[in-house]
Amino acid sequence: MSGTPSSFPDRLAAAVRQTGVPACVGLDPHPERLPEHLAHGLHPADAARAFCLDAIEAVAGVVPAVKPQVAFFEALGSPGLAALEAVVRGARDAGLLVILDAKRGDIGSTAEAYARGTLDDAGPLGCDAVTLSPYLGPESLTPFLARCDREGKGVFVLVRTSNPGAEAWQVAGPDPVADRIGSWVEAESARRAGDHGLGPVGAVIAATVPAEAAHWRALMPHSWFLVPGFGAQGGGVEDVRALFRDDGLGALIVSARGVLFPPGRTADPDWKKGIAIRARGFAQQVASLGP
Amino acid sequence: MSGTPSSFPDRLAAAVRQTGVPACVGLDPHPERLPEHLAHGLHPADAARAFCLDAIEAVAGVVPAVKPQVAFFEALGSPGLAALEAVVRGARDAGLLVILDAKRGDIGSTAEAYARGTLDDAGPLGCDAVTLSPYLGPESLTPFLARCDREGKGVFVLVRTSNPGAEAWQVAGPDPVADRIGSWVEAESARRAGDHGLGPVGAVIAATVPAEAAHWRALMPHSWFLVPGFGAQGGGVEDVRALFRDDGLGALIVSARGVLFPPGRTADPDWKKGIAIRARGFAQQVASLGP
Numbered sequence: 001m002s003g004t005p006s007s008f009p010d011r012l013a014a015a016v017r018q019t020g021v022p023a024c025v026g027l028d029p030h031p032e033r034l035p036e037h038l039a040h041g042l043h044p045a046d047a048a049r050a051f052c053l054d055a056i057e058a059v060a061g062v063v064p065a066v067k068p069q070v071a072f073f074e075a076l077g078s079p080g081l082a083a084l085e086a087v088v089r090g091a092r093d094a095g096l097l098v099i100l101d102a103k104r105g106d107i108g109s110t111a112e113a114y115a116r117g118t119l120d121d122a123g124p125l126g127c128d129a130v131t132l133s134p135y136l137g138p139e140s141l142t143p144f145l146a147r148c149d150r151e152g153k154g155v156f157v158l159v160r161t162s163n164p165g166a167e168a169w170q171v172a173g174p175d176p177v178a179d180r181i182g183s184w185v186e187a188e189s190a191r192r193a194g195d196h197g198l199g200p201v202g203a204v205i206a207a208t209v210p211a212e213a214a215h216w217r218a219l220m221p222h223s224w225f226l227v228p229g230f231g232a233q234g235g236g237v238e239d240v241r242a243l244f245r246d247d248g249l250g251a252l253i254v255s256a257r258g259v260l261f262p263p264g265r266t267a268d269p270d271w272k273k274g275i276a277i278r279a280r281g282f283a284q285q286v287a288s289l290g291p
Numbered sequence: 292m293s294g295t296p297s298s299f300p301d302r303l304a305a306a307v308r309q310t311g312v313p314a315c316v317g318l319d320p321h322p323e324r325l326p327e328h329l330a331h332g333l334h335p336a337d338a339a340r341a342f343c344l345d346a347i348e349a350v351a352g353v354v355p356a357v358k359p360q361v362a363f364f365e366a367l368g369s370p371g372l373a374a375l376e377a378v379v380r381g382a383r384d385a386g387l388l389v390i391l392d393a394k395r396g397d398i399g400s401t402a403e404a405y406a407r408g409t410l411d412d413a414g415p416l417g418c419d420a421v422t423l424s425p426y427l428g429p430e431s432l433t434p435f436l437a438r439c440d441r442e443g444k445g446v447f448v449l450v451r452t453s454n455p456g457a458e459a460w461q462v463a464g465p466d467p468v469a470d471r472i473g474s475w476v477e478a479e480s481a482r483r484a485g486d487h488g489l490g491p492v493g494a495v496i497a498a499t500v501p502a503e504a505a506h507w508r509a510l511m512p513h514s515w516f517l518v519p520g521f522g523a524q525g526g527g528v529e530d531v532r533a534l535f536r537d538d539g540l541g542a543l544i545v546s547a548r549g550v551l552f553p554p555g556r557t558a559d560p561d562w563k564k565g566i567a568i569r570a571r572g573f574a575q576q577v578a579s580l581g582p
Contacts, residue, residue, distance in 0.1 A: 124368030137456025165428025
């Protein structure tokens with residue numbers, strides 16, 4: 001399937017080129033930050049769904065992809081999961097690629113069940129790609145690779161995250177585990193590389209460690225990077241430039257709260273308009289990095 | 292809260308002593324292995340729910356705890372999550388401790404949402420403990436530790452798993468990440484240790500690597516171990532003995548498929564009776580390890 005227009009890396013490249021914006025908006029419906037007018041009288045799951053569907057309308061056409069964060073839906077129980085299903089459908093209907101932020105990781109038939117639950121079009125969500133936590137080992141990713149090959153899906157494996165504690169375990173010692181995982185990501189993505197020399201096995205790489213950016217790009221030349229930690233967590237445009245290839249492909253900058261919610265504790269009188277304005281501001285900020 | 296009878300490690304010690312069995316039955320409702328008579332005509336989520344509630348009745352009083360595997364429920368969408376909620380309620384009503392096998396791991400408000408979704412009594416599940424994947428770093432576990440302290444809950448952090456690929460990343464190199472994480476687990480559990488010198492921060496440690504067992508017990512003297520890989524994956528009674536303390540506390544052996552399903556492709560004509568018989572067999576097998 002690699003190289004066909006329907007592979008995830010090729011669809012992502014096309015969507016980034018079409019919008020001109022190498023970015024993705026995170027859908028994190030923090031219950032305590034939803035607009036009061038919207039949440040008033042609604043079940044929390046219905047409020048999360050309505051807010052995210054508004055956000056999708058506001059960012060469609062501005063960015064190529066959205067990234068729903070499963071945790072906020074799961075915390076609301078089974079109605080929350082039903083809301084997530086509606087949000088994923090809404091995003092796909094709006095022409096957005098959907099990267100599910102689930103950070104799943106297990107083995108054998110359990111990993112297979114997670115792959116079915118997150119990526120399969122015949123399953124409840126059918127997302128384009130999913131984030132994975134690799135601690136269990138390479139075989140925790142195998143069922144997801146099968147979806148890359150068979151269904152044109154993609155994955156982003158946690159390699160180097162943007163939180164301060166990432167230093168404690170990911171990049172500690174003389175032979176950091178993040179480098180081992182990065183090498184595995186590169187090998188699996190390279191052998192599946194599509195039209196642009198990029199494969200479906202991507203990596204999560206922090207915006208907050210500019211000194212490491214060139215290292216990660218060199219270690220994984222055939223991988224897309226999903227890049228958290230931009231803006232709120234401190235990463236700026238110059239901090240992430242080295243995560244991109246020279247042609248402006250290869251990285252997708254994430255913003256969630258910075259787009260969804262106004263700064264501070266103020267409320268948006270018209271939240272959908274507010275999201276659209278902030279999404280365009282974010283898109284302009286990162287457009288110079290793109291193709 | 293540490294040391295009070297309501298802390299998770301103390302409740303677990305009491306339940307292990309009461310049953311005499313240091314073990315836990317995994318609730319993995321593989322859709323293709325459910326009894327045909329039960330699944331026939333039911334929505335897959337209803338079949339998973341009915342099967343797990345039968346299994347709970349069959350193992351209550353035999354083992355102290357059950358471990359529902361979230362992936363099998365999630366793969367069935369929001370009806371699957373509603374089934375999981377019913378299964379967790381059923382297990383608690385039957386007097387079983389519930390360890391949710393979720394392997395979650397994230398940071399900040401997302402980790403907080405996962406903690407609320409899995410452990411909080413005011414949340415959708417309210418389990419006694421949850422499995423966590425530590426790749427993001429120590430702060431990915433912080434919101435869960437707050438539930439240990441405030442609500443008498445527990446966690447089991449992936450340290451050394453039973454799959455062959457665990458070697459690739461967990462214990463590779465001169466300074467393996469599993470040792471670093473194990474040291475952190477020990478420190479956090481020791482400072483919260485209860486009546487038996489065991490705290491609420493446990494570790495997942497494989498039954499399949501007997502040569503490492505004494506190392507892990509010595510590294511984490513104040514932690515409960517959740518032990519997968521017994522039986523089907525090859526670990527036997529002598530392989531896991533060194534994971535226990537001398538008083539028979541400190542480890543909980545897991546069996547899932549070996550108890551839930553008859554060997555091979557045969558079907559149980561009376562599946563609940565079959566589960567009860569296999570659960571008693573498993574309990575007898577591991578009872579000599581316990582207190």
